[in-house]
Amino acid sequence: MLRDIFGQAMEAMKHNGRRTAITIIGMAWGIATVVLLLAYGAGFGRAFETIFAQFGTNMIGVFPGRTSEQAGGSKAGVQVRFQMDDVERIQETVPGILHVSPVMWKQVPVQNDLHTYTWDVNGVTAELQDIQRMEVSEGRFLTAADLMQRNHVAVIGSEAKSKLYSGMFPLGQKIRLNGISFEVIGVLKAKMQEGDDNINRIVYIPFSTMGDLKDIKYIDGIWMNFNGNHTEVERALRNTLASSHSFRPSDRNAIYVANIMEQLSQFRIISLGLQALLLFIGALTLGIAGIGLMNIMLVSVQQRTREIGVEKALGARKRHILMQFLAEAMVITGIGGVAGIALAYAVSKTIVSIKFYSAIASNADAADIHLLISPNSVIVATVILVLVGMISGMIPAIQASNLDPIEALRYE
Incomplete structure (x- = not known):
């Protein structure tokens, strides 16, 4: 029976080919x-995820500040200072911590035989490579042995390499940091860089050797990565440091915490909101197409009124008429759906990417917007299509099934 109904639908569509084609x-x-x-x-x-992923998402940085709340007998305004004991304390007491690295930084003259620049030099430990996902394009990163032996070795950023050495091979070359000689042992892969950001110009040296450039008694900051819930880890981190430095955990000015996952979560909310808005706009567009389908089907019902009357006179029931017109609407919807999904795939393959972050940052092609047609997107779109098709087809089908057979036969 269903075969007969769909056969009749196809015949009706062929009879009004131009109108059907426009609707499809x-x-x-x-x-x-x-x-x-x-x-x-x-x-x-995905573009936002890529931007954050280059530095690592499960990562927290903590930097000393000045208290703004009274704690015990201490007045507000006390300078908080980190030391190496804090690094060990965080590693041992904060749950979920994987790696911890102290960081010291200072702007110093960076020289070789041909060039002199003033760049940031960071004193770090070997763990920072895992924490901040530093990929080495040439040579190697710092090791625990470099720290223990206070080796005068340096890992430079990609831009630092191009400015200092142009096309020359940098490994084994000597650079002077504030007049002190260091050997280049590695070059980092380029990270996304906005404007005059110095991310690819930083020079990394062993934390212990940083003592030749700056007093390392007090630490400028601490970076760490972790497993688990970022909110709980941050809370435990604040409690640990508050206890050791005698400030309240609620004092946001005593220490500054850069919780990358928290920032990413905020961007994810924005992304979900955008996707919901785009889905609503798309559904409205499809709804307009559904109104066109409904209009065409209502015209079809009017033109075939006598045919409906004959069918009812010969014994056709309401459900048969209903299914006949609903099937016609669903066939049109199905053909249009297949053609539309194929068109969407063709457009996504034609448009490789849409400029987004690369418009304002270098080395950022991976963070441009790529049209990602996932199975979930197709399923959601198909569900909306079926609903629109059924609603658009149901109203004319109900009107056709409710026609009085005698009045239908008299229709001219």
């Missing part, structure tokens, strides 16, 4: 819009 194009355009908007939203979210 409208449905295809609507479903393609939904899929592409969802793909754009997914690509937008």
Whole structure:
């Protein structure tokens, strides 16, 4: 029976070929819009994930500040100072911590035989490579042995290499940091860099050797990575440092915490909101196509009134008429849906990427927006399409099934 119903639907569509084709194009355009908007939203979210991922997401940095609340007998305004004991305390007492690295920084003259620049030099431990996902393009990163032996070795950023050595091989070359000689042992892969940001110009040396450039009794900051819930880790970190430095954990000015996962979570909320908005816009577009389908089906019911009367006179029941017109609407919807999804895939393959972060940052092509058509996007779009098709087809189908057979036969 279903075969007969769909056969009748196909015959009716052929009889009004031009009108049917226009309706199918409208449905295809609507479903393609939904899929592409969802793909754009997914690509937008992925771009933000890529930007954060280059530094590591499960990462927290903590930096000393000045108290703004009274704690015990201490007045507000006390300078908090970190020492190496804090690094060990964090590693031992904060749950979920994987690696911890103290960081010292200072701007000093960086020289070789041909050039002189003033750049940031960071004194770090070997753990920072894992914490901040530092990838080495040439040579190696700092090791525990470099720290123990206070080796005068340096790892330079990609931009530092190009400015100091142009096309020359940098490994084994000597540079002078504030007049002190260091050997270049590694070059880092380029990270995304906005404007005049110095991320690719930083020179990294062993934390112990940093004592030749600066007093390292007090630490400028501490970086760490972790497993688990970022909110709980941050809370435990604040409690640990508050206890050891006699300030209240609620005092946000005593220490400054850069919780990368918290920032990423905020951007994820923005991304989800954008995707919901784009889905709503796409659904409206598809709804307009559905109104076109409903209009065409209502015209079809009017033109075939006598045919409906004959069918009812010959014994056709309401459900048969209902299914006949609903099937016609769903066939149009199905053909339009397949064509629209195919069109969306074709557009996504044609448009490789849409400039986003690379418009303001170098080395940032990976953070551009790529149209990502996922199975979930197709499923969501298909569900919306089926709902629109059923609603658009149901109203004319109900009208057709409710026609009085005698009045239908008299219709001219």
